[in-house]
Structure formats: structure tokens, C-alpha cells
Amino acid sequence: MAAVPTHLRDLVDEVHDAVSCGESVAINGRSTRTILDHEHSGRVADRVVSAPSGVFEFQPDEMTVRCGAGTTLGELDAVLAAHSQYVNLPGTGTVGGALARGWTSVDRLGRGPVRDVPLESLLVDHRGRLIRLGGPTVKNVTGFDLLRVTVGALGTLGFFGELTLRTRPRAIDSRWFTLDDVDVRRLTEIHTGLYRPSSVLWDGRRVWIHLEGHPADIDDTVARLGLDTTDEPSTPPHRWSMSPAAALQFELSPGDMVEVGVGLVHRREPAPPRPTPVLDVHRRLDEEFDPDRRLNPQIRRFGDGA
Amino acid sequence: MTHSAALVERLRRDIGSERVRTDTVETTLYAHDASPMSGSTSVVCFPESTDQVRAVVLACRDHSRPFVVRGAGTGLAGGATPLDGAVVISVIRMNRVLSVDPINRRAWVEPGVLNLDLSRHVARADREFGLHFAPDPSSQQSCTIGGNVGNNSGGPHCLAEGVTTSHVLGLEVVLTDGSVVEVGGDEPETVGLDLRGALVGSEGMFGVVTKVCVRLTQNPPHVETLLFDYVDVADGAATVSAVIAAGMVPAALEMMDRLCIRAVEEYVHAGLPTDAGAVLLIEVTGSRHQVAHDTERIIEIARAHRCRTVRRAESEEERALLWKGRKTAFGAVARIKPNYYLHDTVVPRRRLPEVLDKIYRIVEEHDLLVLNVFHAGDGNLHPLIVFDRREPGVMERVLAAGQLIVEASVAAGGVLSGEHGIGLEKRDYMPLMFDEDDLEAQMALRRAFDPLGLANPDKVLPSPSGCGDGASIGEGMWV
Numbered sequence: 184m185a186a187v188p189t190h191l192r193d194l195v196d197e198v199h200d201a202v203s204c205g206e207s208v209a210i211n212g213r214s215t216r217t218i219l220d221h222e223h224s225g226r227v228a229d230r231v232v233s234a235p236s237g238v239f240e241f242q243p244d245e246m247t248v249r250c251g252a253g254t255t256l257g258e259l260d261a262v263l264a265a266h267s268q269y270v271n272l273p274g275t276g277t278v279g280g281a282l283a284r285g286w287t288s289v290d291r292l293g294r295g296p297v298r299d300v301p302l303e304s305l306l307v308d309h310r311g312r313l314i315r316l317g318g319p320t321v322k323n324v325t326g327f328d329l330l331r332v333t334v335g336a337l338g339t340l341g342f343f344g345e346l347t348l349r350t351r352p353r354a355i356d357s358r359w360f361t362l363d364d365v366d367v368r369r370l371t372e373i374h375t376g377l378y379r380p381s382s383v384l385w386d387g388r389r390v391w392i393h394l395e396g397h398p399a400d401i402d403d404t405v406a407r408l409g410l411d412t413t414d415e416p417s418t419p420p421h422r423w424s425m426s427p428a429a430a431l432q433f434e435l436s437p438g439d440m441v442e443v444g445v446g447l448v449h450r451r452e453p454a455p456p457r458p459t460p461v462l463d464v465h466r467r468l469d470e471e472f473d474p475d476r477r478l479n480p481q482i483r484r485f486g487d488g489a
Numbered sequence: 490m491t492h493s494a495a496l497v498e499r500l501r502r503d504i505g506s507e508r509v510r511t512d513t514v515e516t517t518l519y520a521h522d523a524s525p526m527s528g529s530t531s532v533v534c535f536p537e538s539t540d541q542v543r544a545v546v547l548a549c550r551d552h553s554r555p556f557v558v559r560g561a562g563t564g565l566a567g568g569a570t571p572l573d574g575a576v577v578i579s580v581i582r583m584n585r586v587l588s589v590d591p592i593n594r595r596a597w598v599e600p601g602v603l604n605l606d607l608s609r610h611v612a613r614a615d616r617e618f619g620l621h622f623a624p625d626p627s628s629q630q631s632c633t634i635g636g637n638v639g640n641n642s643g644g645p646h647c648l649a650e651g652v653t654t655s656h657v658l659g660l661e662v663v664l665t666d667g668s669v670v671e672v673g674g675d676e677p678e679t680v681g682l683d684l685r686g687a688l689v690g691s692e693g694m695f696g697v698v699t700k701v702c703v704r705l706t707q708n709p710p711h712v713e714t715l716l717f718d719y720v721d722v723a724d725g726a727a728t729v730s731a732v733i734a735a736g737m738v739p740a741a742l743e744m745m746d747r748l749c750i751r752a753v754e755e756y757v758h759a760g761l762p763t764d765a766g767a768v769l770l771i772e773v774t775g776s777r778h779q780v781a782h783d784t785e786r787i788i789e790i791a792r793a794h795r796c797r798t799v800r801r802a803e804s805e806e807e808r809a810l811l812w813k814g815r816k817t818a819f820g821a822v823a824r825i826k827p828n829y830y831l832h833d834t835v836v837p838r839r840r841l842p843e844v845l846d847k848i849y850r851i852v853e854e855h856d857l858l859v860l861n862v863f864h865a866g867d868g869n870l871h872p873l874i875v876f877d878r879r880e881p882g883v884m885e886r887v888l889a890a891g892q893l894i895v896e897a898s899v900a901a902g903g904v905l906s907g908e909h910g911i912g913l914e915k916r917d918y919m920p921l922m923f924d925e926d927d928l929e930a931q932m933a934l935r936r937a938f939d940p941l942g943l944a945n946p947d948k949v950l951p952s953p954s955g956c957g958d959g960a961s962i963g964e965g966m967w968v
């Protein structure tokens with residue numbers, strides 16, 4: 184195992200100590216992320232640990248930042264804002280929580296998915312060892328992309344200790360707009376006629392559009408489409424994933440919101456559980472990365488199926 | 490009947506003899522890719538469907554024979570080199586664009602579709618939507634989408650758009666047990682782990698990709714192509730860092746050094762300044778006002794870093810000529826020396842001047858010549874050592890210099906590869922970045938997909954065997 188940086192020593196030691204004693208261990212951030220009912224295993228961890236917080240290195244000219252997984256997104260944002268940059272992670276909790284959950288904000292259409300954000304991670308594995316995934320540069324194809332598999336794994340493959348993240352420049356201007364009485368045909372015209380909007384949301388009647396960029400370009404678009412300024416809309420908590428074509432045909436209930444061009448429908452009701460695809464590979468990953476289910480035992484393994 | 494003969498007989502029975510080649514002259518062509526590495530095979534299969542790929546994989550499984558999947562063979566790290574008599578599975582006949590959804594900007598394609606053919610297909614069939622496939626390796630006229638997936642390929646325009654993994658939504662894959670599975674797909678949040686992400690860049694070691702769902706990208710409404718020239722390569726590199734630090738990510742940010750400029754100018758006559766120490770080719774794309782704003786700021790930054798002249802492409806023809814100079818740079822070097830050894834490393838942008846300086850010193854100390862043409866915007870270096878392999882002892886010097894360049898890049902906080910992959914070429918350098926535990930975790934990921942270890946074994950992760958030889962430069966070679 185590589186030398187353990189001082190700021191990760193407590194986390195590594197605690198996990199190592201727990202698993203050496205045959206105990207299970209959960210990691211906790213700010214508890215802001217949704218865990219769905221069917222994702223709970225019903226088990227309880229013997230110990231709870233947390234990842235270190237703090238921004239260790241920010242290189243504006245590299246557009247990278249290295250921080251503890253326990254760093255809150257607010258703390259991180261404050262550091263990056265000084266250089267007009269941001270990371271594309273949603274919510275108000277920790278960096279590690281955002282990546283472990285793996286859900287992307289409603290700006291996925293323009294900003295891309297959360298899984299594209301991390302570049303390198305120091306991960307604490309099921310034996311309490313520190314594993315390096317990825318690399319520190321903005322471009323890297325060295326070895327297999329295990330880091331991407333850990334995004335959305337809910338801590339079942341290992342615990343994020345430290346992360347190097349890709350940052351982005353903040354747009355000069357960023358505004359939300361709306362338009363009423365928009366049917367599918369008109370929605371398609373708007374969606375295909377916009378140049379790289381950050382988000383297009385639709386409730387079956389009204390559309391909300393997030394535009395980012397130069398103010399004069401935004402003004403041109405607003406004038407062309409006759410958009411009205413509005414605030415960022417709030418979306419219902421549950422996410423129904425389907426193809427973007429199917430999302431436009433989905434029978435929407437009042438309050439539902441479609442991410443146009445993406446395929447998510449935000450709803451009040453949770454989506455019904457679906458079976459895990461490629462179950463054999465998921466089972467083998469569970470066996471390889473946590474055979475005794477010591478990490479986050481409260482989370483049901485994907486390899487256990489639906 | 491020998492074991493091999495039984496395997497060949499089964500392959501002929503299962504997928505048809507016209508799709509199985511065993512003639513030595515033909516199979517020799519598949520013993521290597523575009524890298525300097527060479528292996529051997531006695532069987533090459535050309536399946537035309539997922540069922541046929543599955544039949545080949547099952548035959549290999551039943552005969553305990555490894556297999557290597559191959560696209561157009563343009564890989565530069567030996568990833569498609571067959572070792573130990575592995576069966577080569579060429580997907581070049583699986584070359585159909587299966588469906589395009591231009592409204593939601595995605596398409597399902599077979600792995601043998603050529604990169605540029607996909608963009609051409611979309612441009613022709615769905616012209617009004619103005620879409621293209623963003624990853625643009627310099628080999629895009631001949632490399633396949635399947636190869637791009639295997640290597641997680643990049644290209645000049647991946648600076649802003651991201652490399653292949655950001656443009657692959659889903660995959661159909663034949664695993665080594667013969668199961669046909671779909672990972673990721675046409676929806677954003679599939680159940681389970683991101684197996685799609687693991688498969689992209691796995692260099693054919695997790696299974697055989699038989700269908701790819703790609704994300705298509707809108708063509709930019711406005712484009713500015715700029716060429717800056719500098720006396721000193723360090724000023725060009727400093728411009729790169731300053732542009733990024735100012736909050737701009739151009740669509741492309743490419744650099745050529747003095748020797749490369751001269752070779753390219755003699756080759757394509759693009760009007761490049763042959764007395765310059767370096768040129769930067771920068772492309773700014775997007776909406777009208779943003780492009781104008783960024784262009785002016787970038788020119789200011791370049792001038793503040795002692796840029797001598799600013800050239801703005803005034804027409805599509807001039808833009809195409811400047812890009813031709815960049816994309817055919819590796820054909821141009823054939824005029825200097827008949828052979829090359831090409832490297833692909835990444836360093837932090839701010840370390841570019843220092844690492845370039847180190848590369849020049851390493852090459853000089855080994856009595857060799859180097860040209861640099863690279864993706865400066867993301868710090869992705871491509872030192873190209875040119876030589877004549879007929880000179881006694883030159884290969885040893887080339888390989889020794891190459892190793893020092895890789896070591897210097899990693900020592901500067903960089904990585905082994907930005908877009909070519911590890912394959913055979915850099916497999917034994919992996920411990921420079923990863924310790925045993927890190928590598929074991931990567932091996933565990935492979936075992937989860939391929940517990941039998943039949944898919945392209947002995948690549949990427951280190952093992953004792955080594956290799957390395959020189960290659961001849963053909964017209965229009967790429968990087």
C-alpha cells in the first residue's frame with residue numbers, strides 16, 4: 184500500500200481497525216443524499232466513519248482541485264468561486280456523498296454527468312488499504328477506469344478518501360427562462376433550435392430553459408423565442424429513468440417534470456425497483472471488492488438483484 | 490486432428506468458412522496494429538453479427554484459446570497485437586449505422602463503423618440537425634468506433650468536448666462466457682454500477698463490443714481558427730496555461746515545435762512560419778458573441794506572451810488547410826527520417842515548458858531527433874522520435890530515450906497515456922503510477938468481467954514479457 188497522507192490516516196486506520204476486528208463500517212457525510220427504500224439492506228454498521236474535509240490544492244490554470252471527500256460542496260464552491268470556476272456536483276452535502284450517490288443535476292444536458300467530474304481518487308478498500316484510481320491530469324487513459332465504476336456505487340466498492348476533480352469556468356451569464364403552452368411539437372422545435380442549453384425542463388405544458396454563456400447570446404435567444412425570465416424551478420424528488428424519446432411520450436401527472444434530451448422524469452412517487460442487469464458481473468464485483476460486506480452494510484448490493 | 494485444426498473447423502462451421510482466414514500471408518497482416526509491436530496469430534475471423542461474434546467467443550472458450558478484438562488496427566500501443574496465437578476477431582464488417590435519433594442526439598452503431606463515416610452519415614441523413622460525433626482522433630478517416638471505445642480515444646477537439654467515454658451512452662457486449670449483455674444505454678440512469686464506464690478504455694480485455702450507443706454533438710454555429718507563432722516554445726506553452734486560467738476552454742489548443750513546423754510546411758504548404766520556435770493552433774467555437782469575446786481575449790493573452798503574429802483563418806478553405814497541417818503532421822515527418830517511435834503522455838499544463846525542455850535534452854543526449862506536435866490544451870504530449878533503423882544501435886537509443894521521456898512525464902505529475910492506451914507498449918511502465926494494491930484492484934475489475942482471462946490477455950497490466958521494435962513511416966501516418 185502507498186504511504187498514507189496525514190489527512191487520510193484517521194480514515195484508513197479506522198476502517199483497517201474495524202475490518203481487522205471483523206466489524207462492518209459505514210461512511211457518513213452530511214446525510215443529505217436520498218437512499219431509496221429498495222437500496223436499504225436492513226443491516227446496521229458496527230462503526231461509522233467520516234472522510235477528511237478541506238481543499239488541499241486548487242490549480243486554476245489546470246482546472247483541477249484536490250480535496251477531502253468530506254469537504255462540503257459549499258466550502259469547495261467558495262474556494263473555486265474566487266477564480267470563477269465550479270465543479271459539476273449537485274446538492275449541498277459533501278463531495279464524497281455527491282459522487283457515491285452519482286446523481287446529476289438538472290443541468291446534465293449542457294454540463295454532462297457527474298461521472299465525468301472525478302479525475303483521481305484515493306479509495307479506502309475493504310481491507311483498510313488505500314487504493315489509487317485514475318490520475319491527476321485532465322486527460323488520462325492509463326489503466327482500467329475503475330474510478331468511474333465507483334461513482335454511484337454508494338460506497339460498496341470502497342470509501343472515497345481524497346479526490347481530484349475537474350473544474351469548469353463559470354459562464355459570464357446564467358439565467359432561467361420559461362414559456363407556456365408548449366406541446367411536444369413546439370418543445371421539439373425549441374429543443375433542436377437551441378445551441379447547447381444547460382437544461383430544458385417540461386411539465387407537459389410549460390417549458391423551463393437554462394441558458395449560460397455570453398449575455399448578448401442569451402438575449403438573442405430570448406428575443407428569438409419570446410422567453411420570459413423566471414427562477415430555477417424546483418423538481419419533485421424522485422427520478423424515473425427512460426429514453427428521452429420515451430420521456431416525451433410518458434403520461435405525466437401534475438408536478439412531473441421531464442429533463443428534455445436526457446430522459447429523466449422527476450416525479451413525486453419513487454420509480455418501481457427494476458432488476459439489476461448483467462447480474463453475474465455485479466456479483467463478481469461484490470465478491471472482488473467487498474466479499475464480507477464490511478463496507479456500508481446498510482446498502483443492499485447491486486449483485487443481490489432487485 | 491490437432492487442437493488448432495479442431496478450433497478452425499468449428500469456427501468455419503459456426504460462422505461460415507468465408508469469414509475465417511488461416512492463410513499465413515493474410516494472418517501475418519493481423520499480427521500487429523499501427524504500433525511498433527508485433528505478435529502472431531493463425532486464425533482471423535470476420536463476424537458480421539452479434540450472433541457470429543458470440544459463436545467465435547464460445548469456440549475460443551471451449552478450446553481455451555484467447556482472442557483479440559480488432560477494429561481498423563490503427564492503435565499505437567499494441568493493444569490489438571495477438572499474443573500466444575490468440576484468435577483475431579476483426580469487427581470491420583460490422584459497419585452499419587443502426588439507428589439515429591437526431592432530436593435527442595444519439596445513434597446506435599456497429600463497432601466497425603469508421604469514426605469519420607459516422608459524422609458523414611449523420612450530416613447526410615439528418616442535415617438539418619447539424620450533428621457530429623465529437624471524438625476526432627487524427628486517424629478518424631480510418632479508425633473505427635469500436636477501436637475508439639476500446640482505447641477511450643481522444644483527438645484535438647476533445648479538449649472542450651471530452652474523450653470517447655463522455656460520448657458513449659451504452660454498449661452491447663459479448664462476454665467471454667458467451668452472454669450478450671447491454672450496459673448503459675439509451676437512458677441516463679440505468680440500474681447498477683457504471684459498467685459502461687468500465688468497458689470504455691478496457692482495450693478489449695473485458696469482452697467484445699458489438700453495438701455502441703453514441704452521443705452526437707451539435708455543430709457550433711460560429712468558429713474562429715487562430716494560428717499564433719512564437720520564437721520560444723516556452724512562450725507558447727505559457728499562453729496555453731494563461732488561456733485556461735482566464736476561464737476559457739477553447740474547442741482545440743494544439744502546438745507544433747520548430748522541427749515539426751518545417752516538416753509540415755514542406756508537406757502541405759499551409760503558409761506556416763518556418764522560422765518560428767513554436768506555433769499554437771487554437772479553435773474557438775460556440776455562439777456568436779461568446780466566440781468574439783473569447784477570441785479577442787485569447788489574442789490579447791497571446792500577445793502578452795510574445796506571440797509574433799496572429800493569423801485568423803478567413804475562409805473554410807484556410808481553416809481546412811491549417812487543420813490539414815496539424816492532422817497530417819506525422820506523414821510529414823517521413824521526409825526527415827524513415828522510422829519513428831511515438832510517445833503519448835500527459836503532464837499538468839503548467840509543467841509543459843519544463844517537460845518539453847527535458848525531452849529536448851534527453852533526445853540530444855541520445856543523439857536523436859524529436860518533433861513535438863501535441864494537444865497542448867490538456868497537456869497531452871506526443872514526442873515523436875525520428876530515426877533510421879539501419880543505423881547500428883539506434884533502436885537501443887530510441888527505446889532508452891523513450892523510457893526517460895515517460896519517466897520524466899510521470900515525475901512531473903503526469904500520466905502514462907492520454908489517448909493511445911497502455912496496450913503492450915506501456916504495460917510494464919504501469920508501476921510508475923500504481924503500486925501492487927492499485928494494480929490488483931484493476932485486475933479484480935477485469936476478473937469480474939472476464940474470469941476466464943481469455944479476452945486480449947497480457948495487455949495493460951504488467952507481466953514479465955517485454956517487446957518493442959521500430960516501425961516504418963507510411964504516407965499519412967497519424968497520431
